[in-house]
Amino acid sequence: MERNPKTNRPLPNPDTQQLFKGLLLGTAGLVLVVLVLLGTVAFLTLYEGSSDSVETADIESKLNNEPFSGEVVDGKDVVTGLVVGEGFEIVRTTCTGCHSSAIILQNRFTREGWKEKIVWMQQTQGLWDLGENEPAILDYLAAHYAPEAPKGRRMPLKDIEWYELEN
Ligand code: HEC
Structure with a gap:
């Protein structure tokens, strides 16, 4: 039987040594994984705690599919002025x-008009293909930023056939 030259104690046989090595490596690996996990959880908790900024807040709300969590006044996002609604x-x-x-706020177009602007930006300004988001974007724009009906006095009546009142 092999002996440890320093202590003169009998060494475990090679199989047992291998086993111990395996166990040791396995445990080290496990500890590492647990540490990484703990680190991630700690980071996320801290990160969440400091997420007062609108940007982080809405990235989260997007991920969780929750309603927008920025400040909304009169139905509009305070930061962008855009109406907060579907899309x-x-x-x-x-x-x-x-x-x-x-x-966007300065403009009013029909759905087709918005589509044209998007195509124009795609052709000349490097806007990318909006893919499956395009219908939702167009719906939103057409719903909230459509041409307004003329305000104030109605337009003068035209082509009216006047008739005489009888007594
Ligand atoms: C890749 C960059 C880019 C993105 C993304 C982008 N635009 Fe633009 N857009 C531009 C540029 C550049 C202009 C010209 C700006 C200027 O004239 O000062 C412009 C102009 C506009 C105009 C004014 C057009 C006109 O006729 O004056 C509107 C409206 C507009 N964008 C709406 C949008 C909408 C809605 C989206 C989202 C779908 C969008 N933009 C996304 C680059 C972009």
Whole structure:
């Protein structure tokens, strides 16, 4: 039997040594995995705690499919001024990257009109293919930023056939 030269104690046989090595490596690996997991959880908890900024908040709300959690006043997102409604998140994330939302708020188009603007941006301004988001974007824009009916006095009546009142 082999002996440890220092202690003179009998060494375990090679099979047992292999087994111990395996166990040791396995345990080390497990500890590592647990540490990484704990680290991730700790990071996420801290990160969540500091997520007061609107951006993080709505990335989360998008991921969780929850309602937008930014500040909304009169149905509008305080940051972009966009109406918060169906499709708002997609429009906000897709359409405010290159220019401010003001450029949307300043405009009123029909659904076809918005489609033309999008095509124009795609052809000339490097806007990407909106893929399956396009219908939702167009629905949103057409619903909230459609041409308004003229305000104030009605238009003068035209082509009226006047008739005499009888007594
Ligand atoms: C890849 C960049 C980019 C993205 C993303 C983008 N746009 Fe634009 N858009 C532009 C540029 C550039 C202009 C021209 C800006 C200017 O004239 O100052 C523009 C102009 C516009 C205009 C004004 C067009 C006109 O006739 O004056 C509107 C409206 C508009 N964008 C709406 C949108 C909407 C809605 C989205 C989301 C679907 C969007 N944009 C996303 C680049 C982009």
